[in-house]
Amino acid sequence: xxxxxxxxxxxCLQCPNPRCRxxxxxxxxxxxxxxxxxxxxxxxxxxxxxxxxxxLSMVCSLVCNHENQCEGNCVRGIKGEPIHISSIENYISDSxxxxxxxxxxxxxxxxxxxxxxxxxxxxxxxxxxxxGYSITVxxxxxxxxxxxxxxxxxxxxPKSILDRYCKKMRELGxxxxxxxxxxxxxGIQDLLNDGYKSVFIGTxxxxxxxxxxxxxxxxxxxxxxxxxxxxxxxxxxxxxxxxGAGNAAMDVAxxxxxHGAKExxxxxxxxxxxxxxxxxxxxxxxxxxxxxxxxxxxxEDEGPVFCDMVPDEEKxxxxxxxxxxxxxxxxxxxADTEHLIPADSIMIAISQVPQDRIVTHEKELKLxxxxxxxxxxxxxxxxxxxxxxxxxxxxxxxVVAAVAVSKQIAEDMDRYMMGQRGGSNVI
Ligand code: SF4
Numbered sequence: 001x002x003x004x005x006x007x008x009x010x011x012c013l014q015c016p017n018p019r020c021r022x023x024x025x026x027x028x029x030x031x032x033x034x035x036x037x038x039x040x041x042x043x044x045x046x047x048x049x050x051x052x053x054x055x056l057s058m059v060c061s062l063v064c065n066h067e068n069q070c071e072g073n074c075v076r077g078i079k080g081e082p083i084h085i086s087s088i089e090n091y092i093s094d095s096x097x098x099x100x101x102x103x104x105x106x107x108x109x110x111x112x113x114x115x116x117x118x119x120x121x122x123x124x125x126x127x128x129x130x131x132g133y134s135i136t137v138x139x140x141x142x143x144x145x146x147x148x149x150x151x152x153x154x155x156x157x158p159k160s161i162l163d164r165y166c167k168k169m170r171e172l173g174x175x176x177x178x179x180x181x182x183x184x185x186x187g188i189q190d191l192l193n194d195g196y197k198s199v200f201i202g203t204x205x206x207x208x209x210x211x212x213x214x215x216x217x218x219x220x221x222x223x224x225x226x227x228x229x230x231x232x233x234x235x236x237x238x239x240x241x242x243x244g245a246g247n248a249a250m251d252v253a254x255x256x257x258x259h260g261a262k263e264x265x266x267x268x269x270x271x272x273x274x275x276x277x278x279x280x281x282x283x284x285x286x287x288x289x290x291x292x293x294x295x296x297x298x299x300e301d302e303g304p305v306f307c308d309m310v311p312d313e314e315k316x317x318x319x320x321x322x323x324x325x326x327x328x329x330x331x332x333x334x335a336d337t338e339h340l341i342p343a344d345s346i347m348i349a350i351s352q353v354p355q356d357r358i359v360t361h362e363k364e365l366k367l368x369x370x371x372x373x374x375x376x377x378x379x380x381x382x383x384x385x386x387x388x389x390x391x392x393x394x395x396x397x398x399v400v401a402a403v404a405v406s407k408q409i410a411e412d413m414d415r416y417m418m419g420q421r422g423g424s425n426v427i
Contacts, residue, residue, distance in 0.1 A: 003087040009035045012083050015075055018116065020085060023214040027054045029402045031070060031085055038092060047096030050089065053318045054407075056119055058097055059148060060400050061338030062157050065276040069400075082180065083239065097164055104172055105132035110417050113196040115358070118146020120202030120390030127410035129172040132298035133417070136196075137174060140181045144169070146204050147391070150229045151248070159376045183358040188365075188386055197417040198385045202406070205391035206351040215299030216348070219410045224248045224349035231255050237344025238262040241304050243296050244349035245273035250280060252347050253288040260412060267294040267306065267341075270331060295333050301341035310334045331406065352394045370395060379409035380416070387413050 012035045020031045030049060037046035037365035050057040066072070066276040074082035077282040084306055112128050114121045117139040125135045143342060145162035166176075182188065191199050220237075224244065227234055228251060240261045242249050245268040253264045264287070265274070271292055273280050284290075293309035312332040319326050354372055359365050366382040368374040374391050379387045389409045 001039075003084045005038075005084075005088045005091045006326070008084045009039050009088055011076060013048065013075060013377050019073040019075055020070040020083070024070040026069065026398075026400045026408070027060075029057070029070070029089070031089075034092065035083075035088060036095050038088060040184075043092055044099055046092045047100060051094055051100055051102075054227060054400070055123050056162060056399060056403050057089060058093035059119070059157065060403070061086050061093055062161075064400050065275050065278075065398065074198045093348050094161075095308055099153070100168070102130060102168070102172060104130050107134065107259050108132040108133065110197045111136065111195055111201045112413065112417065114380045115188075115199065116146060116203040116390075116392070117141075117144035117176070118202055118204045118390060119148060120392075121146065121200065121400045122169070123403045123406040124167060124200045124202065124389075124410045124413070125174050126172065127407065128413065129169070129174050131410075131414055133414075134298040135172075135174045136177060137169075138177045138180050138182050139201075140179070144149060144176065146157070146202075151251075153228065153231075153251050153256070153258075156251065183361040187361045188358070188383065189360045189362070192259075192385065198387065198413045200409070200413060201358060201381070201386065201388040201392055202390045202402075203354065203392045205395055207355050208355050209350065209351045209353055211296055211348055211350065213296055213298045218299055218301060218346075220344065221299055223347045224252045224347055225352050227239065227252055227347060228255065228295055231259055234259075236343075236347075239303075239343045240264045240345045240347060240349045241341060241343035242349055243304065244351075245269075245290075245311060246274060246349065246351065247275045247279050248351070249273075249347075249349035250275045250283045250288070252285050254286045254351050257288065261345075263289070265289045265291055265341075265343075267296070267304070268292045269295055269309065271329065293331060297338055297419050298348055300340060304342050304422050305338055305340045307335045307339075308337040351394055351395070352391070368393075378412040379405070380412070383415060 014032045018032045021028055034046045034050060049372060053061060065335055070085045076082050113133045114125045114135060114137045117137050125137050127137045148157060149159055149162050150222040163247040188199055208225050213391050236256055241257045242253050245266055249266055253266055256264050264290060297305045297307050309331040312330040315330040316326060349383050364383050366374040372390045375381050375388050375393055379389050381388050387409050389405045391397060
């Protein structure tokens with residue numbers, strides 16, 4: 001571990017109104033309490049508290065955007081370095097995971113189905129199993145984790161962590177049906193007919209968003225989400241051009257370098273990347289290059305064709321006159337600047353949207369205006385008793401956001417199954 005967690009814990013001021021927790025953490029992890037217990041040699045209690053608040057604490061300690069969340073809000077960061085909260089949380093969660101005492105409530109005789117074993121599905125399955133429900137998880141892949149396993153590279157999130165979660169979930173009595181897609185031969189109605197009291201859909205966002213330019217179907221063009229699923233089967237060649245500048249683009253770039261690519265360049269439309277600072281810095285350290293103000297026009301067999309972008313002075317003046325935020329200079333395409341950049345492979349990394357297998361199969365499931373699964377404020381879909389959260393509802397978002405929403409939805413599924421509220425879901 002690169003950061004000395006004891007020194008870091010000793011630097012914490014135990015703020016009475018902790019900004020790290022209140023302003024910074026989407027799931028309001030009790031960070032000062034975690035640190036206090038850790039310093040009092042009560043690490044297992046700290047781990048227990050972390051898991052109860054966030055079953056994916058160990059994962060979030062590795063993959064969250066800490067610089068914008070807990071660490072970005074730590075009061076120590078105002079005049080110096082913030083506490084390295086993520087390292088402390090990781091140390092505690094990782095060291096104690098196997099020793100966590102999970103005490104499920106007595107079996108209540110009710111079954112619930114979870115479709116998709118990504119962050120949302122794992123969260124719901126664990127919480128409902130602890131409440132005494134019999135849970136079956138249906139997963140199209142052979143192993144659990146969803147985007148955590150098949151979309152985040154090993155060097156950011158070791159897959160062994162997900163295997164440990166699988167073991168822990170089995171200990172809770174959760175059953176898995178791997179390699180099985182709901183929405184094919186079996187639909188949600190089959191689950192309800194078989195006596196599942198409630199169904200949760202957490203199937204994620206796996207369909208790559210297209211650029212919408214000519215050439216996207218060529219043999220040297222790949223989508224980030226497909227590549228990250230199994231990088232070993234791709235022959236990218238020496239020069240890789242990446243279009244898109246979020247965390248997935250950084251993951252692809254760093255993975256390509258680890259698989260032998262000699263020149264990996266990320267082409268950014270604007271002046272800055274949308275990836276987190278940490279991921280951006282790691283990508284640069286790994287040798288990834290960045291080219292800014294490049295607008296993709298089309299893709300050819302020899303590589304992508306870009307136009308240059310330049311400041312849009314007219315738009316800037318208009319924004320200034322309106323008193324709008326002009327921190328980001330508006331850009332426009334500069335005419336007659338088309339140029340081909342030779343590349344062996346082109347990787348498109350501009351986010352994902354949900355697959356529509358279940359929605360196509362279940363005509364009663366409504367979609368929202370963005371084409372994602374529509375839910376009411378309680379996470380219930382247009383089918384009574386069928387709930388959803390995570391990327392399938394919001395489009396691709398963060399792991400911690402999926403966990404935070406799923407926690408609430410697990411409570412609402414519980415209320416629904418206990419008959420404390422009806423299925424009057426109007427969307
Ligand atoms: Fe500790 Fe920083 Fe949180 Fe204050 S804001 S409790 S110093 S981690």
